Amino acid sequence: MAWLSTVFYRNRRYFSLGLILVLVLIISLSAGHVRPFLGNLSLTIFYYPFTELRDTVTRLQNVADDNRRLNNALTEASLQLNAMAEARRENQRLREFLGFDPPEGFQPLPVKILTLLYHEYPVAAVINKGTGDSIEVNQPVINRFGLVGKVREVMSEFATVQLLTDPASAVSARIAESRQIGIVRYVPGTGMIIDNLPADAELSVGNIVISSGLGGVYPSGLSVGLVDSVQTRKGEIKKNVWLRPSVNFLEIDELYVLRSGLR
Amino acid sequence: MRIIPFILYLFLITFHVAILGDLTAILGIKFNMFVLMVTLVALYKGDGEAIWFGFFAGLVFGSQRLDLMPWEIVIATLTAIVVKEISTRINFESIASRVIIIGSCVLLHDILIILLISAREFFFLFTRYVLPGVVYTVILGWLFFMIKDGRITWQRVKALF
Numbered sequence: 001m002a003w004l005s006t007v008f009y010r011n012r013r014y015f016s017l018g019l020i021l022v023l024v025l026i027i028s029l030s031a032g033h034v035r036p037f038l039g040n041l042s043l044t045i046f047y048y049p050f051t052e053l054r055d056t057v058t059r060l061q062n063v064a065d066d067n068r069r070l071n072n073a074l075t076e077a078s079l080q081l082n083a084m085a086e087a088r089r090e091n092q093r094l095r096e097f098l099g100f101d102p103p104e105g106f107q108p109l110p111v112k113i114l115t116l117l118y119h120e121y122p123v124a125a126v127i128n129k130g131t132g133d134s135i136e137v138n139q140p141v142i143n144r145f146g147l148v149g150k151v152r153e154v155m156s157e158f159a160t161v162q163l164l165t166d167p168a169s170a171v172s173a174r175i176a177e178s179r180q181i182g183i184v185r186y187v188p189g190t191g192m193i194i195d196n197l198p199a200d201a202e203l204s205v206g207n208i209v210i211s212s213g214l215g216g217v218y219p220s221g222l223s224v225g226l227v228d229s230v231q232t233r234k235g236e237i238k239k240n241v242w243l244r245p246s247v248n249f250l251e252i253d254e255l256y257v258l259r260s261g262l263r
Numbered sequence: 264m265r266i267i268p269f270i271l272y273l274f275l276i277t278f279h280v281a282i283l284g285d286l287t288a289i290l291g292i293k294f295n296m297f298v299l300m301v302t303l304v305a306l307y308k309g310d311g312e313a314i315w316f317g318f319f320a321g322l323v324f325g326s327q328r329l330d331l332m333p334w335e336i337v338i339a340t341l342t343a344i345v346v347k348e349i350s351t352r353i354n355f356e357s358i359a360s361r362v363i364i365i366g367s368c369v370l371l372h373d374i375l376i377i378l379l380i381s382a383r384e385f386f387f388l389f390t391r392y393v394l395p396g397v398v399y400t401v402i403l404g405w406l407f408f409m410i411k412d413g414r415i416t417w418q419r420v421k422a423l424f
Contacts (some may be wrong), residue, residue: 016311020318020340026320027334035329042326046273050281 103219146223146246305346317343
């Protein structure tokens with residue numbers, strides 16, 4: 001046995017080559033059995049961990065891509081949802097306004113506010129309609145709550161509305177219950193007041209104040225506000241009356257210009 | 264325990280086939296890790312180890328295409344034998360001689376495989392993939408020898424900056 005071992009050791013290279021030759025012949029000649037078996041074995045042992053890793057990474061990349069795409073879609077959907085919610089609110093406001101009966105001889109034209117001009121408080125609004133839409137100076141402007149102001153300047157595609165909160169603005173108004181007439185003005189630091197009411201005028205808190213129709217600018221019957229407080233000082237000939245305006249000038253959005261003589 | 268490094272070399276070949284090849288490809292050109300590993304093992308390991316590593320490397324690499332499996336085994340085994348024979352006769356200290364051996368082995372392997380797969384498109388495949396692939400593999404082999412011989416070290420790389 002020792003000589004056999006020596007022979008094998010001395011010629012191990014040729015034995016290896018012979019064995020490899022035999023194995024290659026077996027693999028070549030048995031394409032249907034041995035080769036697929038060895039191929040599957042090799043794939044399972046040596047390739048499977050890496051192909052699985054590669055597939056997992058690819059799946060994660062796809063998940064990341066999907067996540068990015070869905071995030072974009074979600075953002076777009078959210079924007080659309082906000083736009084639809086705003087449209088629904090606008091629709092609701094317009095529906096409420098449908099029940100509003102404009103003064104006789106006037107036709108309301110819906111306009112949008114482009115910008116508000118402030119002087120501690122909103123005093124004017126720029127609207128998106130102008131002479132091209134038959135907007136003229138001194139046309140009354142309302143919203144669904146009541147009188148807002150009047151058109152002060154008009155350009156071809158824009159117009160400026162003087163709000164009741166402009167200290168230069170004055171509206172002839174009357175107490176709906178007692179029919180007493182006064183001038184509604186806005187005094188900075190004090191609020192909206194109704195001036196020129198005699199000391200003996202009959203009114204109380206909660207009375208409704210409407211436009212009188214005098215002066216030729218505002219039609220009669222438009223809501224201006226409610227009497228908020230009344231003060232009569234001894235010896236004075238006028239009452240001090242503060243109003244709570246019908247319109248919240250900090251939240252105005254859709255406005256309507258009352259155009260006369262249009263059908 | 265002596266076979267564990269060789270099994271790791273086989274895993275390195277399949278890692279290159281499955282993942283690394285695509286990541287390191289330049290314009291679709293990949294380096295030939297299979298022939299590179301067979302050649303390096305033949306250059307640095309013993310006679311029997313080189314021959315058997317060539318056999319198993321050919322078997323593992325050939326399992327991607329079963330019709331080529333016997334050819335891959337034969338080519339890899341012959342490569343190992345020839346490189347082993349040559350390495351005992353050349354100036355082994357010279358990096359250039361080792362790089363030439365690697366380039367020649369990759370070139371011969373790729374030419375034979377192209378002829379077996381699609382001889383009609385030989386010139387296109389040869390110029391588009393084989394030659395650039397040989398250059399790519401030779402560059403990596405050269406880098407490997409430079410690092411292994413200590414001609415590129417971390418200190419020297421740091422000194423450049």
